Amino acid sequence: MKTVNQKGWFFVLPVLVLVAFNALIPMMTVVNYSVQETFGDNVFFWEGLGWFEQLLNSERFYAALGRQFMFTGIILAIEVPLGIIIALSMPRQGFWVPVCLVLMALPMLIPWNVVGAMWNIFTLPDIGLLGYLMNTTLGINYDMTQDPVAAWVTIVTMDVWHWTSLVVLLSYAGIVSIPDAYYQAAKIDGASNWAVFRYIQLPKMKTVLTIAILLRFMDSFNIYTEPFVLTGGGPGNSTTLLSIDLVKIALGQFDLGPAAAMSLIYFAITLLVSWVFYTVMTKDDAQ
Amino acid sequence: MTIELKDATKKVGQITHIKPTSLTLETGHFNVLLGETGAGKTSLIKMMAGLDPMASGQILMDGEDVTRLSTQKRRISLVHQFFVNYPHMTVFDNIASPLRVAGMAKSEIQGRVEEAADILQLRPMLKRRPQELSGGQQQRTALARAIAKESRAVFLDEPLANLDYKLREELREQLPELFAGRGAVVVYATSEPEEALLLGGRTALMSDGVVTQFGTTADIYRRPANLTAARVFSDPPINAANVVKAGDTMRMGTISWDVQGAATGLADGPYTVAVRPHHVSPVAMDGAVPITGEVQVTELSGSESSAHFQMEAASWVSLAHGVHPYEIGAAHEFWMDPTQCFYFAPDGQLVA
Numbered sequence: 275m276k277t278v279n280q281k282g283w284f285f286v287l288p289v290l291v292l293v294a295f296n297a298l299i300p301m302m303t304v305v306n307y308s309v310q311e312t313f314g315d316n317v318f319f320w321e322g323l324g325w326f327e328q329l330l331n332s333e334r335f336y337a338a339l340g341r342q343f344m345f346t347g348i349i350l351a352i353e354v355p356l357g358i359i360i361a362l363s364m365p366r367q368g369f370w371v372p373v374c375l376v377l378m379a380l381p382m383l384i385p386w387n388v389v390g391a392m393w394n395i396f397t398l399p400d401i402g403l404l405g406y407l408m409n410t411t412l413g414i415n416y417d418m419t420q421d422p423v424a425a426w427v428t429i430v431t432m433d434v435w436h437w438t439s440l441v442v443l444l445s446y447a448g449i450v451s452i453p454d455a456y457y458q459a460a461k462i463d464g465a466s467n468w469a470v471f472r473y474i475q476l477p478k479m480k481t482v483l484t485i486a487i488l489l490r491f492m493d494s495f496n497i498y499t500e501p502f503v504l505t506g507g508g509p510g511n512s513t514t515l516l517s518i519d520l521v522k523i524a525l526g527q528f529d530l531g532p533a534a535a536m537s538l539i540y541f542a543i544t545l546l547v548s549w550v551f552y553t554v555m556t557k558d559d560a561q
Numbered sequence: 562m563t564i565e566l567k568d569a570t571k572k573v574g575q576i577t578h579i580k581p582t583s584l585t586l587e588t589g590h591f592n593v594l595l596g597e598t599g600a601g602k603t604s605l606i607k608m609m610a611g612l613d614p615m616a617s618g619q620i621l622m623d624g625e626d627v628t629r630l631s632t633q634k635r636r637i638s639l640v641h642q643f644f645v646n647y648p649h650m651t652v653f654d655n656i657a658s659p660l661r662v663a664g665m666a667k668s669e670i671q672g673r674v675e676e677a678a679d680i681l682q683l684r685p686m687l688k689r690r691p692q693e694l695s696g697g698q699q700q701r702t703a704l705a706r707a708i709a710k711e712s713r714a715v716f717l718d719e720p721l722a723n724l725d726y727k728l729r730e731e732l733r734e735q736l737p738e739l740f741a742g743r744g745a746v747v748v749y750a751t752s753e754p755e756e757a758l759l760l761g762g763r764t765a766l767m768s769d770g771v772v773t774q775f776g777t778t779a780d781i782y783r784r785p786a787n788l789t790a791a792r793v794f795s796d797p798p799i800n801a802a803n804v805v806k807a808g809d810t811m812r813m814g815t816i817s818w819d820v821q822g823a824a825t826g827l828a829d830g831p832y833t834v835a836v837r838p839h840h841v842s843p844v845a846m847d848g849a850v851p852i853t854g855e856v857q858v859t860e861l862s863g864s865e866s867s868a869h870f871q872m873e874a875a876s877w878v879s880l881a882h883g884v885h886p887y888e889i890g891a892a893h894e895f896w897m898d899p900t901q902c903f904y905f906a907p908d909g910q911l912v913a
Contacts, residue, residue: 455641455643455645456645456647458610458612458632458639458645459639459645459647461611461612461631461632461633462610462612462632462637462638462639462659463658463659463662463706463710464633464634464636464659464662464663465633465658465662466633466662469662473647473650473658474647477647477648477649
């Protein structure tokens with residue numbers, strides 16, 4: 275007869291406790307808020323799925339969601355190809371390798387609110403170096419505090435500056451892990467540089483690139499600090515991304531219920547998109 | 562089809578990997594590069610393939626100067642010692658890849674891949690990926706890629722080194738047929754003298770980044786131009802010792818024998834004698850020179866037995882058919898055949 279051994283649970287227990295504290299309990303708190311209404315004083319009223327209904331029928335939510343997808347779409351469309359190009363042009367051995375790697379890593383080491391503040395000051399039309407140059411020397415009307423297009427250009431540029439390095443570093447790791455023999459084999463086959471990229475480097479980079487895109491998607495979709503510091507969601511609502519809107523509702527208006535409902539929908543979208551993307555990208559390997 | 566090297570050299574940094582080398586390799590037979598690990602075989606191949614730059618000299622293919630031509634344009638194939646196939650492609654796509662790059666028509670690609678697959682018995686594996694294949698099948702895929710492509714030169718860099726014994730024998734037998742009549746210059750690098758003999762054709766002996774001797778394999782085996790060549794082309798290593806000729810007598814320490822054949826014409830003085838292990842027998846022969854040594858290591862393989870023994874002048878090896886009873890540490894008598902001796906001058910060149 276097989277002995278039932280339940281001791282295994284003891285070994286899993288610490289992890290369960292940890293996950294419960296850092297994920298399950300906070301998450302359940304949000305779920306709890308999302309179905310109730312409160313006016314403070316720790317008094318709650320049952321609301322059911324009312325907040326979800328209200329949210330899914332609100333133009334404000336869809337506008338923020340639309341801006342969010344636009345932002346994420348634009349930065350992915352720029353950062354991924356740009357990151358690959360930079361990674362491909364980086365040296366693969368010698369003195370310049372560590373120099374390039376450190377230079378690449380620098381933007382990522384800067385705290386996010388500092389990044390926002392830096393770009394804010396950098397682009398202000400009166401005192402910022404870039405803003406001043408654009409407006410006076412180049413004569414281009416550029417003011418991200420007034421013009422939505424300028425505000426978008428600024429937050430996108432800032433994100434590209436801040437995070438392209440991540441794509442570069444991951445792609446670079448993928449490229450350097452390719453043994454020389456494959457490059458040689460491709461040369462002997464008579465392959466052009468494009469063919470080498472398409473049939474050797476890209477397939478080899480696929481795994482790390484999937485991770486890079488996933489990370490960039492999740493991070494950019496949840497982005498808050500930098501645009502908050504930079505534009506505060508303005509001018510008007512033009513750069514009010516999802517999380518900025520969320521904080522406005524939760525803290526600005528103290529509407530905990532709708533904010534909680536929004537968090538959950540937000541979370542569900544992030545999860546769904548990531549899952550679909552990951553499944554599609556790894557489908558080939560499973561075969 | 563020919564490949565011609567003219568004073569070709571290769572340097573990596575300040576270190577010379579290939580010293581000035583001139584060599585003409587032709588089609589119709591195997592061109593074996595024989596040398597120990599580090600002799601420069603791979604360096605020479607990479608240079609001919611255009612993968613590594615030449616420091617000086619010229620390389621011609623069919624009379625056309627290709628020194629500055631990129632690898633892509635040299636129309637060559639290369640099979641490595643380790644198995645190089647594109648991991649994300651099927652066997653079919655792997656074999657087809659150079660043909661696709663060359664822009665060949667689909668139907669022709671299909672035909673050629675299948676032909677190569679049939680020759681190498683890869684037909685049932687065409688849809689699989691390299692990692693689902695055994696080592697032998699992976700290497701056959703790499704060979705099929707080399708065959709399917711119309712190359713001017715095929716470089717095989719110790720292609721059998723990582724295969725197990727049985728597969729190695731099998732593939733080695735197939736190799737000459739595979740490339741016969743294809744018109745490509747076949748260059749085969751190996752560190753095993755036996756392999757060079759089995760493949761026949763011509764052999765270039767390499768040592769320390771230089772081709773020491775080039776000619777038909779049988780000739781080189783029979784007449785190694787210098788002591789290094791004799792050493793490279795012998796497994797177990799050739800036995801060598803210092804001798805002194807005085808009149809009609811060769812003297813090696815306390816052992817001496819009558820000078821025979823071409824050696825009779827040599828001037829008196831110091832030489833190096835070299836004799837292959839299978840010409841040093843544990844069994845008495847007519848006309849053989851008896852030598853005594855202390856047996857240190859023995860190896861029995863069933864069909865052959867070898868014994869390493871220490872004489873006063875040097876440590877030698879005897880290789881003989883059958884199983885011979887040796888006692889480690891005991892003195893044994895061996896018989897050296899004086900008609901099979903090579904004599905080298907002090908500068909290492911063969912004199913008789």
